[in-house]
Amino acid sequence: MMARVTLRNLAAHKIRLVLTAVAVILGVAFVAGTLIFTDSMNRQFDDMFSRIGQNVAVSVRATDVGGGGRPVPAAVVESVKKVDGVENVVGNVTGYAGVLDRDGEVAGAPAEQGVPKLGVNWADDAGFTMASGRAPRGPGEAALDTATAQDAGVGVGDSVRVVTSGPVQRMTVVGLIDTGDLMGASVTAFDTATAQRLLLRPGYFTDLQMESAGPSESKLRDRVAAVLPDGFEAITGEQLREETKSEVAQVMGFFRTFMLVFALISVFVGAFIIFNTFSMLVAQRTRELALLRAIGAARPQVTRAVLGEAVAVGVVGSTLGLAAGAGLALALQGVAGLDARLVFTPTPVIWSYAVGIVVTVVSAYFPARRAAKIPPVAAMRDDVALPQRSLRIRVALGSLLTAAGAALIAAGLAGSGNGAVALVGGGAFGVFIGVTMLAPVISVPVVTVLGAPFARLLGAPGRLARRNALRNPRRTAATAAALMIGLALITVVNVLGATMRTSVDRQIEDQFGADYIVQAAGGAAAGASVGPDVAGTLAKVPGVEDASMIYGGRAEIAGEEVRYVAGDAAAVAHAVRLETVAGKAEFGPDGILVSEDNAKEHGWTVGSPVPVRFPDGQSATLRVSGIYAENAMVGGQIVDPRVYLAHAVKPQIDLVVVDAADAGAATTKAIEDALGAYPNLEVSDQAALKDEARAQVDTMVTALTTLLMMSVIIAAVGVVNTLALSVIERTREIGLLRAIGLGRRQLRRMIRVESIVIAVFGAVLGIGIGVAFGAALQNALADQGLTVLSVPVLTLCAYMAVAAVIGVLAALWPAWRAGRMDVLQAISTE
Known part of the structure; x- marks a missing residue:
């Protein structure tokens, strides 16, 4: 019997459950698309390497x-x-x-x-x-x-x-x-x-x-x-082929993990939507469920009936999400410029259904449990309502988690290094969950303030909208929490991006002492190198006073393989504004310059021996001739160029630093003209370096924000779902409002304002938490280059406006449906 009840309810609430399935589809599509894409790439690489080394x-x-x-x-x-x-x-x-x-x-x-x-x-x-x-x-x-x-x-x-x-x-x-x-x-x-x-x-x-x-x-x-x-x-x-495959597998594994993190964020946001939807569905069917109890259905049967609906939604959502994931994998191949055929393995299928069904069932479990607790006698009452637990336990637990998270953040800020970052991250997660639990309490004063302008400007529709948002704080909080999560993470990314831009600008201003640098497009990371004749060519340019080569190499220094730079000590010191804290910025016989942190780590002082083994297999003992303050542009050690050239297989010139008598437009053009025979070289002054660094940061921020937008889209679906269910739940109330004179336009305006208030509430919480987390992470990473906190106020204001637009768009269909209700039928609805 209960199986038939489950099927009947699925048929009766198709639109509501389809909206719920959308959240499942989007989250599963992200998971499936990532797995299908990486499986396809791994198969392609396996085939390629088997041909190359066969x-x-x-x-x-x-x-x-x-x-x-x-x-x-x-x-x-x-x-x-x-x-x-x-x-x-x-x-x-x-x-x-x-x-x-x-x-x-x-x-x-x-x-x-x-x-x-x-x-x-x-x-x-x-x-x-x-x-x-x-x-x-x-x-x-x-x-x-x-x-x-x-x-x-x-x-x-x-x-x-x-x-x-x-x-x-x-x-x-x-x-x-x-x-x-x-x-x-x-x-x-x-x-x-x-x-x-x-x-x-x-x-x-x-x-x-x-x-x-x-x-x-x-x-x-x-x-x-x-x-x-x-x-x-x-x-x-065989070892050669396996090593090559392993290197590629490591890269693809990182990419898979990276993408799955964002996929799981989307799934997590979707869980809020599913929980909210089933809570509202159960609340609207309280009398029906009580009748089932009255005619003999046991609590476990009622629970299983509701969970059966969740399983059906999970199966449908997972199936459609798997198909959408294949489309996403094709899109990823297009972005990557690849045309290989997709490979379908059991892994994405298993994980798609596991994620979709498990998340849906777990999210629906607590509403199902509450449904089973409805007493049979409730079927005889007209004002039956789903029992709600007191908020005391929730407030106490939320306060505890928030306080514990804040304590972890404080401990992380007091420390340094990766451990401090881990503490800040763990504390941020604790605060995140704590604030989510406290959201129903927070929503009352915040929604009251956010709704006040609408109440004044729009009259009755504005006042009704504010009261509707305040009517059920749990529901408002759950709907807003989904949007809060996405916007909080996006805000963290944007705060860290702005901080990186500002910090790099400050670093370039403080540490870039040359007028120009000349480097190959792509830099040493791409294997590009400046030609050995470039410095001589630049030295002949009118207005150029000096052009010095800076090499890049790798060596085993004090038992650890590291990258170092080599160049004339005076030229390097001037180019990066090197601050010497001990000794002198010169090499002397067999000298090496080391950073202050590097010297502390190894216990070096001026004159200390430093064992070095070079790529040509030869070893040498250099002596510390100078110790300098930390400088991100040169790293931890600087080697005499004569030592470097004596052991270099093929010298790698990373850049040429240029000083000019007048670093104006004429000198810049003269340098560019002199490098006409080297079209792969780039000439940069301080402003160009800043622009290049900003562009790299902007690319990263844009990519991360784009990935996180999936969670915001899912949250928007949640707002639509909540409003649609709310309209159905308030059918009789809407009919009465229409009967006493509320016009269709006013009714739609009321629903739009309610949607905007909920969306902006989520944005306020998310942006506030994101700014706090971004500031905490900046403090924890200050010793790794993020020295200046910067909050992108205009960008965050734009996100707030986007949240309001999401509220308007999310309300379109529910408002349209409410406006089309027949007044008499609505009033007679039980």
């Missing part, structure tokens, strides 16, 4: 620091070729190489996106295939991947300009390469001698790969390892 039995590479930066000399190649069982030894050369289009821009994805521009030497079994043309055979020839060639507007036989670490090379395109799919990476192939000259060093290879003439990979690896000099290792092809 003929490799053993690989030889450096074991030293710096990411294996030590090259393999040709002598090692000759030794390996003599090993029994080795055949087809191939030496690989890789580095940075970009292709210029007809406008002088580097073709392919922008360098800011971190997509690599690979230069390689062509090998017939490198895993790529020649789509058309032939392999490069001389110093003036190159082969391009088809996507880069298309973007550059060139084909086989055309002349193209290629950028490496030196001047632009003019080459002829002799072939087009099919790379499969390398996530948008550009590939430019040269013959081996040209690749070594442009990308590495003549007579050296990045690594070696070989096939087996019979022995197993492990046996061949052992034989090859026996002839290798110190600093090199041999690994099997």
Whole structure:
């Protein structure tokens, strides 16, 4: 019998439950889309790597620091070729190489996106295939991947300009390469001698790969390892493929976790909507449920009947959410510029239904329990209402959580480092839950204030709207809480973004002492480097007083692999306004400059020995010649350029710092003209550096805000749902209001104002909490660069206005439906 009751109720409340299912659909779509997209990418990478390394039995590479930066000399190649069982030894050369289009821009994805521009030497079994043309055979020839060639507007036989670490090379395109799919990476192939000259060093290879003439990979690896000099290792092809897959899996795992966090936020917000909807449905069916109890239905049966409706909503919502997730995965592939087919594994299906059904059932459980507690005698009363618990327990628990969260935040602010951030984060979550529990109490005074202007300006509709919002504080709070969560997180992101922008501006003002810096587009992270002749070219520009190179490298310093900079001590000190706290800003014989925190961590003072091991396998002991105050632009250590060049495989010039007699527009243009042969280089002054930093922060803030907007959309659906159910619940009341003279326009205005007040209440809570959390996180991260708190007031005011607009839009359908009610039928409704 109860199963039939459940089905009948589902059929009777289709519109209400469809709105509830929308919250499930959106949350599940986010989860499913993320899982389908990452599964598809992982399958694509597995296929790609199995093709690329399928003929490799053993690989030889450096074991030293710096990411294996030590090259393999040709002598090692000759030794390996003599090993029994080795055949087809191939030496690989890789580095940075970009292709210029007809406008002088580097073709392919922008360098800011971190997509690599690979230069390689062509090998017939490198895993790529020649789509058309032939392999490069001389110093003036190159082969391009088809996507880069298309973007550059060139084909086989055309002349193209290629950028490496030196001047632009003019080459002829002799072939087009099919790379499969390398996530948008550009590939430019040269013959081996040209690749070594442009990308590495003549007579050296990045690594070696070989096939087996019979022995197993492990046996061949052992034989090859026996002839290798110190600093090199041999690994099997299987190990090489697994390491490559593991690196990609780590990146995709981070992306999956990152996206799922936002998906779960959306699901969490949806839980508020589901809870609110079922609470209202149960309240509206109190008499019906009491009649079921009166004719013999037991409490567990009533509970199961309501939960059965929740299961049905969860199943439908999960199914539609899974389908929507596939569409989202396709959209993500389009944004990423990929065209691979989607891969459907059991994982997204299982998680979609698990999330959708479990969240719906758990959210509906407490309303279902309350429904079962309705006494049978209530069926005989006209004024029956669902019993409500006192707010005392809720207020006490909410106050306790808020106080505990505030205490954790205070403890975090008193500390430093990642532990302090964790305390602040945990405290923020506690305050979040506490405020949510206190929202019914908070709503009374806040809604009273927010509704006052409407009551004065709109008369009766405004007063009625305010009273309706105050009538059921629990419902108002639950509806507003969903919007509060999304806007609180968005506010935190925007406060931290504004703080980062202001802090970086202050940092550049305090630490940027040069007039200009010149760096390669994309920077060292993309593998780009400034050419060794650039500093000399700039020094000859009229008005330029000095141009100094600053190198970047990696080394094992005091047992820890770190990145360091190297450059003339005086030039670096001037360029970044280095503040020396001990010793002098000069190297002397075998000197090294270290930051104050670095010195404290290792117990160094001026004159202390510092053990260093470089990527070429050589070790040295440097001595601290100076200690400087923390400086984000140079990091923890600065090395003498002579020491760096003595151990560098191929010098990596990160930037050139330039001082001019007059850093005006004329000097800027003269510098840009002098760099005409280096179109991949960028000239920046202090203002340009600020703009670049702001653009990066803005991109991050926009991306995070966009992801969090899903929770706001779900919250808006919740406002629609609550108002729609409220209109149904107040059908008789609305009829009476119409009967005593309230016009349709006034009725719709009343519902719109009620919606606006609820939405703005959620926005006030969310923005207030977000600003407080943002300030707490800024304080906790002050020692990591966030030194200046900045609150984007105009942006937050815009969000408040958006919340009001959400209220207006959410009220359109409920208000329209209320206005169309027949007055006599509404009055006669029980």
